[in-house]
Amino acid sequence: MMTDQGSSFVATRNACKMCTPLGACLAFSGVEGCLPFLHGSQGCSTYIRRYLISHFREPMDIASSNFDEQSAIFGGQNNLSIGLRHVLESYRPKAVGIATTCLSETIGDDVSMFLNEFRSEQAGNADVSIPPLIHASTPSYHGSHFDGYTEAVAAIVDTLAEGGKRQADLVNILPGIVSPADLRHLREIVSDFGLTPVLTPDYSERLDGPPWQQYQRIPDGGTPIDMIRRCGTAAASIQLGDTPTGRTAAGILADKFDVPAMVLPMPIGVRASDQWFAALEKVSGRPTPKQHADERGRLVDSYIDAHKYIFGKRAIVFGDEDFVVSTVGFLAEIGIQTVLCGSGGQSGTLKESIDRIEMGPSEPPRVIEGVDFEDLTEAADDVHADLMIGHSKGYKLARHLGIPLVRIGLPVHDRFGASRMLHVGYRGTQQLFDRIVNTLLEQRQDISEMGYTYL
Ligand code: SF4
Known part of the structure; x- marks a missing residue:
């Protein structure tokens, strides 16, 4: 079956993804004592820091090899060596996670070779001890933050x-x-x-x-x-x-x-x-512990209780592909029909994964891969959705359609508490389910002329 790739417009307009090294920096932040380091322009690390800080609301240091005009023409090996020496002396990291940016990838810097030469150069330097240097290739014109994250986790494991x-x-x-x-x-x-x-x-x-x-x-x-x-x-x-x-x-x-x-x-x-x-x-080799089996039971009970509020509603789902697939499956089991779903990712497997979901009597949704918000807006105008589920970048579309947006995933930078949002397991599903039901109830109350107080 052909995959719907969105419109034929040649540029991305209001992307439904973030840049590839952003995902790598997030992954490197999850290793003890590891400093994320971008090989490229300083502006890239500034953008990534700003985005991650606005979601997590915690400070985040990301080093940069700080390309200038000369490095853009003659290559960034010298900048990488100087930058690495500086961070090893001043941060004393247990590891450095090096992600490449669009510029260093475009000029073809051989970072693996640069790192080998750096290790050899510094071998006799008693002042600098060299921790593991983990390299992830993350050109942002090829892939999304999710691909950068996946590549960085692979590089972490491959190195260590x-x-x-x-x-x-x-x-x-x-x-x-x-x-x-x-x-x-x-x-x-x-x-x-x-x-x-x-x-x-x-x-x-x-x-x-x-x-x-x-x-x-x-x-x-x-x-x-x-x-x-x-x-x-x-x-x-x-x-x-x-x-x-x-x-x-x-x-x-x-x-x-x-x-x-x-x-x-x-x-x-x-x-x-x-x-x-x-x-x-x-x-x-053990059964599911009772506390988790009980959470499952309470979740199923709440599905029954709230069925009358949500059955037959229509949703647009967007974001990282793995979130989209599982969210569509979850909506199908609670009686909400996904009418349109999209992701900025281009794994080529999104439609196939969605097609495998047991949809019950509902029609399968339209699936658009490699989508931006202009494509999504064009597609969304005709589907008569009741709500959207995805990250904060969908707010403008939700506002345009006049429907609520239930925020999940990353980035969530127009609401507070993204770090404490639970999505996974029976407990996380319960929290997400309650948020969806309450969002629909709130909307019903808001548009009602009666001003219901009992729903
Ligand atoms: S230039 Fe590339 S790597 Fe740098 S911020 Fe932009 S998309 Fe990301």
């Missing part, structure tokens, strides 16, 4: 993981781009099965931590490097999100160390969460 004796209680969790609250919840669930999670990356503390007495250049938190080294000995890898393309951390661990890989959809909704819990039952 080691093999060894299989550890039956160790499980690699590769969570996709989720909130700090989601990361904490995933860790809690895995621990409740008696397993030790290696959650890579884990930015839950670094990007949602308590206030400091003194500024920390590299905040506490992140997956310990010693734990990532043990990834090759784990009983299994569970990758959440089944839309990544290119190399993945789960694939690398399977190829290099024979760690079995389980690739699941993002656990949003009862069915997708059931798959996540079933995977943990299989790895641990």
Whole structure:
């Protein structure tokens, strides 16, 4: 079946994605003591810092090799060496995560070779100890922030993981781009099965931590490097999100160390969460703990209670592909029909993944890959949707259509508490479900001439 690729307009207008190294910087922030470093122009790191700070509301240092006109013409090796020396001396990082920008990729800088030469040059320098230098190739004209994140997680594991004796209680969790609250919840669930999670990356503390007495250049938190080294000995890898393309951390661990890989959809909704819990039952050999089974029961009960408020509503869903797929599946199980969905990502698998969802009596939605908000606006005008579900960049479209926007994913920079938004598992689905139901009730109340007080 042909995939709907949006209009034939040659430029992106109001992108439904963010830049590729942004995702890499987020992933590098989830490794303990790791400093994200952009090889390219300073403006790129400023843009990425601003975007991530407005979502997480925490400070974020991203170093830059600070290209100028000369480096743009003659190459950025000298800038990279100077920048790395500077950050190693002043930040003393446990690792440096180096992501390339559009400019360094366009001029063809061979960063792997530059890093090898840097290591050789500094080998005799007693003042500088060289931590792992993790390189992710992230040209932003090819892919989205999600691809940059996936590539950076793959690079982290490829650089650091080691093999060894299989550890039956160790499980690699590769969570996709989720909130700090989601990361904490995933860790809690895995621990409740008696397993030790290696959650890579884990930015839950670094990007949602308590206030400091003194500024920390590299905040506490992140997956310990010693734990990532043990990834090759784990009983299994569970990758959440089944839309990544290119190399993945789960694939690398399977190829290099024979760690079995389980690739699941993002656990949003009862069915997708059931798959996540079933995977943990299989790895641990234990049944789902009672507290989680009880949460599932309460969630199903709330589906029944709220059915009359939401059944037959029509939704537009957009954002990262893994979120879109699971959200569409979740809406189908609660009786909301997705009429249009789109993502700025271009994995080529979005439509196929949506087509696999059990839609019940509903028509499948129109699916547009590689979409921008101009394309989405043109498509949305005819679908008579009741609500939109996606990140904050969809606000203008929601306003244009006069329908509410339920914010999920990243970025959420026009509401407070993005770090505490829970999406995953039975508990996260419950919170999302309540938000959707209440949003529709609020809208009904607002447009009613009667001013209902009892719904
Ligand atoms: S130039 Fe490329 S890497 Fe830099 S901010 Fe823009 S899209 Fe991102």
